[in-house]
Amino acid sequence: MLLTSxxxxxxxxxxxxxxxxxxxxxxWYELKRNRxxxxxxxxxxxxTIMAIFADQIxxxxxxxxxxSNALQFPNTTHWLGTDDLGRDILSRMIYGTRVSLTVGxxxxxxxxxxxxxxxxxxxxYKGWIDTLIMRFCDILLSIPSILLAIAIVASLGSNLQxxxxxxxxxxxxxxxxIIRSGVISVKEQEYIEAxxxxxxNDIRIIFKHILPNILSPIxxxxxxxxxxxILSAVGLGFIGLGLEASIAExxxxxxxxxxxxxxxxxxxxxxxxxxxxxxxxxxxxxxGLRDAIDPKMRER
Amino acid sequence: MIKQKNKLWLxxxxxxxxxxxCGSSGDSGNGSGGEATADDGEPKVLKVANGxxxxxxxxxxxxxxxxxxxxxxxYDTLIVQTNDLELVPGLATEWEEVEDNLYxxxxxxxxxFHNGEPFTANDVEFTLRRAVxxxxxxxxxxxxxxxxxxxxxxxxxxxxxxxTFGPFLTHLSHPAVGILNEKAVEEAxxxxxxxxxxxxxxxxxxxxxxxxxxxxxxYDDYWGDAPEIDRIEFNTIAxxxxxxxxxxxxxxxxxxxxxxSDIPAVEENSELTLMNTPNLGSEYLGLSLHNDTPLREVKxxxxxxxxxDVEAIIDTVYMGVGDQMSGPINELVFGFNDDLxxxxxxxxxxxxxxxxxxxPDGGFSLSLYxxxxxxxxxxxSQVVSEALAEVGITVEVQQxxxxxxxxxxxxxxxxxxxxxxxxxxxxxxxxxxxxFHSNSFGEAGNRTFYENERVDELLDAGRYSTDQDxxxxxxxxxxxxxxxxxxxxxxxxRENVTGLSNRVHGxxxxxxxxxxxxxxxxxxx
Numbered sequence: 001m002l003l004t005s006x007x008x009x010x011x012x013x014x015x016x017x018x019x020x021x022x023x024x025x026x027x028w029y030e031l032k033r034n035r036x037x038x039x040x041x042x043x044x045x046x047x048t049i050m051a052i053f054a055d056q057i058x059x060x061x062x063x064x065x066x067x068s069n070a071l072q073f074p075n076t077t078h079w080l081g082t083d084d085l086g087r088d089i090l091s092r093m094i095y096g097t098r099v100s101l102t103v104g105x106x107x108x109x110x111x112x113x114x115x116x117x118x119x120x121x122x123x124x125y126k127g128w129i130d131t132l133i134m135r136f137c138d139i140l141l142s143i144p145s146i147l148l149a150i151a152i153v154a155s156l157g158s159n160l161q162x163x164x165x166x167x168x169x170x171x172x173x174x175x176x177x178i179i180r181s182g183v184i185s186v187k188e189q190e191y192i193e194a195x196x197x198x199x200x201n202d203i204r205i206i207f208k209h210i211l212p213n214i215l216s217p218i219x220x221x222x223x224x225x226x227x228x229x230i231l232s233a234v235g236l237g238f239i240g241l242g243l244e245a246s247i248a249e250x251x252x253x254x255x256x257x258x259x260x261x262x263x264x265x266x267x268x269x270x271x272x273x274x275x276x277x278x279x280x281x282x283x284x285x286x287x288g289l290r291d292a293i294d295p296k297m298r299e300r
Numbered sequence: 301m302i303k304q305k306n307k308l309w310l311x312x313x314x315x316x317x318x319x320x321x322c323g324s325s326g327d328s329g330n331g332s333g334g335e336a337t338a339d340d341g342e343p344k345v346l347k348v349a350n351g352x353x354x355x356x357x358x359x360x361x362x363x364x365x366x367x368x369x370x371x372x373x374x375y376d377t378l379i380v381q382t383n384d385l386e387l388v389p390g391l392a393t394e395w396e397e398v399e400d401n402l403y404x405x406x407x408x409x410x411x412x413f414h415n416g417e418p419f420t421a422n423d424v425e426f427t428l429r430r431a432v433x434x435x436x437x438x439x440x441x442x443x444x445x446x447x448x449x450x451x452x453x454x455x456x457x458x459x460x461x462x463x464t465f466g467p468f469l470t471h472l473s474h475p476a477v478g479i480l481n482e483k484a485v486e487e488a489x490x491x492x493x494x495x496x497x498x499x500x501x502x503x504x505x506x507x508x509x510x511x512x513x514x515x516x517x518x519y520d521d522y523w524g525d526a527p528e529i530d531r532i533e534f535n536t537i538a539x540x541x542x543x544x545x546x547x548x549x550x551x552x553x554x555x556x557x558x559x560x561s562d563i564p565a566v567e568e569n570s571e572l573t574l575m576n577t578p579n580l581g582s583e584y585l586g587l588s589l590h591n592d593t594p595l596r597e598v599k600x601x602x603x604x605x606x607x608x609d610v611e612a613i614i615d616t617v618y619m620g621v622g623d624q625m626s627g628p629i630n631e632l633v634f635g636f637n638d639d640l641x642x643x644x645x646x647x648x649x650x651x652x653x654x655x656x657x658x659x660p661d662g663g664f665s666l667s668l669y670x671x672x673x674x675x676x677x678x679x680x681s682q683v684v685s686e687a688l689a690e691v692g693i694t695v696e697v698q699q700x701x702x703x704x705x706x707x708x709x710x711x712x713x714x715x716x717x718x719x720x721x722x723x724x725x726x727x728x729x730x731x732x733x734x735x736f737h738s739n740s741f742g743e744a745g746n747r748t749f750y751e752n753e754r755v756d757e758l759l760d761a762g763r764y765s766t767d768q769d770x771x772x773x774x775x776x777x778x779x780x781x782x783x784x785x786x787x788x789x790x791x792x793x794r795e796n797v798t799g800l801s802n803r804v805h806g807x808x809x810x811x812x813x814x815x816x817x818x819x820x821x822x823x824x825x
Contacts, residue, residue: 063688067612084561085616085682158699240672244697247684259541259561259675 018210030292037288040281044253047278051097062095062248071264081266083256089267093249093274099249100214100230100278103163107229108222110168115175116218120206122176123183134180137173145170149232160243167232171225178221182214189213216293227279234275250275313373343530345824346804349543349552353511353536358485358493359476360434368475368814369556370514370534375478375499376413378405378424379469383810385632385726387469390501391419391479395469396658402448402460403468409455411523411569413481414497414504425449426482428459437476439734439744440725443468463764466771467727469635474725475814488522502527502818511536527818534556547572547799553822554807555799560619560676562706566799573800576621577809580731581722581794582630583622583677587787590712594664599657601786605643607650607691614792617679622792627779628721628732630793632811635728635762635775640783643790650691662692669698669714671705677718680791684716710743722795724812728775733759736782752786 031037050057061078066086074081080089122133140148152166186192187210195205236242237251245252250271257267315787350784352366352794359371380390392405396808411419428449448460461468474501484498497505502524503516514534518527535552540559546552548569558566558574566574585608587601594600610624624639654662666688670681678699685695695716700708709717723731737759741749755778782788796809803823809815 063682063686063689065683067609067616067683070616085679085686154701240699244699245678246685246697256675256679259559261541262565263561 027292031288034288034291040284040288043277043287047101050094054095054098058091058094060091062092063246064088071260074266083134083267084260089270091109092253093271095248096250096271099160099243099247100233101235102160103167104230106130106164107167108225110164111171111175111225112218112222115172116179118172119176119179120183123180124187124202124206125236133176138175142174144233147233149236150241153236158241158243163233163236163242166180167229171229175221178217179214182217183210185229186210186213213299219293220286220290223282223289227282231279316611324517325602329462344528345531345533346529346554346817346820346822347533347535347552349537349546349555349612350534351543351557352538354508354514354687356493357497357505359478360431360437361493363476365813371478372475372814373503373516373532373817374497374505375475376501377473377475377478379473381470381473381726383808387473392730400456401464404456404458407457408457408523411500412517412521413484413500417481417482417483419500420454421451423479423482424457425451425695427480430480431477432772440471440474440476443471464766465763467725467729470725471729503532528821532817544799546821547801550801553801558797558799560621563619563797571802573802575798575800575807575809577796578630578632578809579722579796579813580630580632580724580726581720582625582628583720583791583794585789585791586717586719586748587789588712588715588748589787591715593666593715594659595666595692597657598785599653600659603650603657603691604652604688605786605789606646608652608687608789609645609764610642610791611645613680613683617676617683618792621795621797623791625790627783627790628735628788629723629728629779633726633731635772637776637779640779647690654691665694665696666715667696667698668716669700669705669709670718671702672699673702698703709747712749719747722813726811729763732775732778733763736778736787748787752781752785755781
């Protein structure tokens with residue numbers, strides 16, 4: 001009896017389920033036609049491969065010093081030159097992708113999960129809990145995110161985990177707001193009412209009907225969020241609050257090369273370019289995804 | 301309609317008058333700013349780029365270089381240590397040891413403070429008594445017995461030490477023992493050192509804008525040779541590369557502490573001069589005996605000393621600035637032992653020593669703390685960490701905010717730490733006693749918590765003797781023991797590196813790092 005009724009609900013739901021933004025294949029088709037987004041996607045894939053296979057790809061070790069070869073301009077043995085302690089810059093840049101991608105993705109995961117829960121609760125239940133959560137987000141938003149991250153890292157100490165927490169926390173309100181507004185708009189739809197009428201509980205409605213329909217802004221925001229999380233991590237590294245200096249991280253590389261910028265420009269130029277390209281790629285991909293998912297937003 | 305037009309005109313007129321008034325008041329402000337002007341009417345202003353903001357000009361409450369570099373222009377000491385480290389008369393014209401451990405000083409009679417008060421023996425008494433009480437600089441004058449201080453007349457004073465103290469006179473030449481004016485200090489109370497600063501020096505305090513600059517004007521009633529420059533502006537510029545840019549752009553005439561990586565930029569610039577002389581400072585890697593680590597074994601410490609390539613650190617991190625040290629003090633310091641050889645870089649020997657100590661492949665890990673205020677030390681921490689990895693020791697580098705770093709090192713938290721020491725008094729007592737005597741554990745200077753009975757005995761003997769030959773011998777032995785037991789990995793001597801505009805003449809380095817600017821002259825721009 002119970003089983004059949006559940007089946008019935010499922011069937012009824014599926015018939016009524018009306019995905020307004022098209023299927024994944026359609027999105028992929030749209031995305032493929034966007035050259036800029038594809039550039040971003042391929043560059044991100046390239047970075048991911050570098051991060052995973054850094055040990056195999058990098059010509060030298062991350063910490064490998066050769067003091068007698070310090071500050072060499074780019075040459076055939078060190079393609080992008082060596083830093084002030086004779087470490088290969090190319091290798092350190094490759095190892096640096098690990099930190100940057102890990103921090104970028106994990107920080108966004110932290111803010112997505114926490115911000116997501118807060119946003120859904122606020123948007124779905126409304127009332128005093130909505131007011132409470134959103135005012136909390138307003139407070140968090142009123143503190144400059146980099147300042148908040150600096151304060152968190154300074155108090156917790158600087159290691160990878162704390163860096164992720166610090167950067168993650170500072171973008172919680174952004175995700176909470178986006179998800180809340182998505183939830184509110186979807187919740188008014190008739191098919192939600194229908195599910196309610198069919199007796200589906202809150203959890204089921206949220207996961208089965210609401211979240212799938214607000215995925216697009218979440219995906220777009222996540223892609224952009226990774227870019228800004230990477231920038232924040234680099235910023236913290238640059239001001240000396242990042243990871244310990246021997247770990248290859250783009251921000252710390254910039255900081256260490258800063259003193260030599262006039263005589264050995266390549267110490268800062270190449271990591272700087274890589275940071276720029278990485279952030280650009282995530283932003284281009286985010287733009288492309290937005291266009292592909294929501295045809296109304298597409299630029300012609 | 302007409303009325304409205306008039307109104308508009310009136311408003312316009314008012315605006316013009318207002319703007320004009322602003323302009324003229326600005327001008328007259330500038331004019332009155334240059335009180336002391338040179339013959340051609342333009343005041344000669346020396347602009348100095350200083351690396352940090354001063355702490356306070358109550359010089360008995362701080363002992364940091366950024367402050368001393370300014371305070372030295374404002375205050376005088378009884379005895380002056382020349383750039384060649386000789387002691388010559390300052391505010392005291394002559395002195396003699398009238399009894400054992402009792403000195404009589406004759407004071408200059410033609411000296412006035414910047415507030416117009418005459419300089420007398422009472423001010424000296426006030427200064428010394430106050431200094432002995434000071435928690436910050438008390439250690440510099442702690443040999444003085446306050447009960448023995450006796451004012452004979454306005455310009456004669458007797459000062460005794462509680463025990464024989466060899467470097468007593470040198471300590472009196474320390475810039476922190478500059479003579480204060482009793483009246484000014486008492487009247488200003490809390491404000492003294494911040495908005496009220498009174499000395500007898502060639503320049504008088506003008507203003508201090510926290511974090512930005514300090515200005516001093518020439519004191520026209522100065523007792524010594526009048527300076528040629530009218531005014532000195534000390535601008536606080538923490539970033540060494542910004543100090544260099546200020547120097548290059550002409551916004552600074554003198555830039556202190558040029559970063560090693562910026563040295564070529566100064567040398568290659570025909571408008572600038574680089575001055576580079578050894579000072580009394582030394583850099584070291586402290587190996588702490590506080591925590592229960594293998595560092596408590598002499599052989600492990602020796603192994604670490606052999607594993608670190610100090611020459612390479614000097615060449616790459618410090619761009620060749622400094623010489624490898626063979627012991628804890630450098631050769632400019634009295635008591636230096638010139639028989640000691642630097643510990644050579646030898647990885648195999650390091651491995652053998654570790655094996656002898658029972659750690660054949662290393663296999664333990666140590667923490668290394670470094671303050672975040674020195675790019676160079678942060679680099680050294682990475683070199684050390686790599687070098688010790690070679691012999692199987694894992695190093696966990698912890699980069700910390702400077703104040704937090706000093707505090708944690710003082711309580712023995714780190715296993716290893718990077719730090720330096722400047723023997724400002726030029727005497728081995730100051731270069732060894734605070735760092736290796738068991739009385740000086742922690743904040744007083746002995747952050748490695750090194751303890752050796754013989755060393756204590758010799759340091760005590762050296763401190764309380766005036767027989768310079770005997771002292772020399774004692775200090776040589778101390779250095780031998782420390783060289784053998786390596787509570788430090790001796791890194792390199794430090795150098796004063798200053799960038800000067802070619803307009804500047806007469807500037808000279810003092811090995812303590814605080815320079816007399818009253819002798820500097822400036823070409824017209």
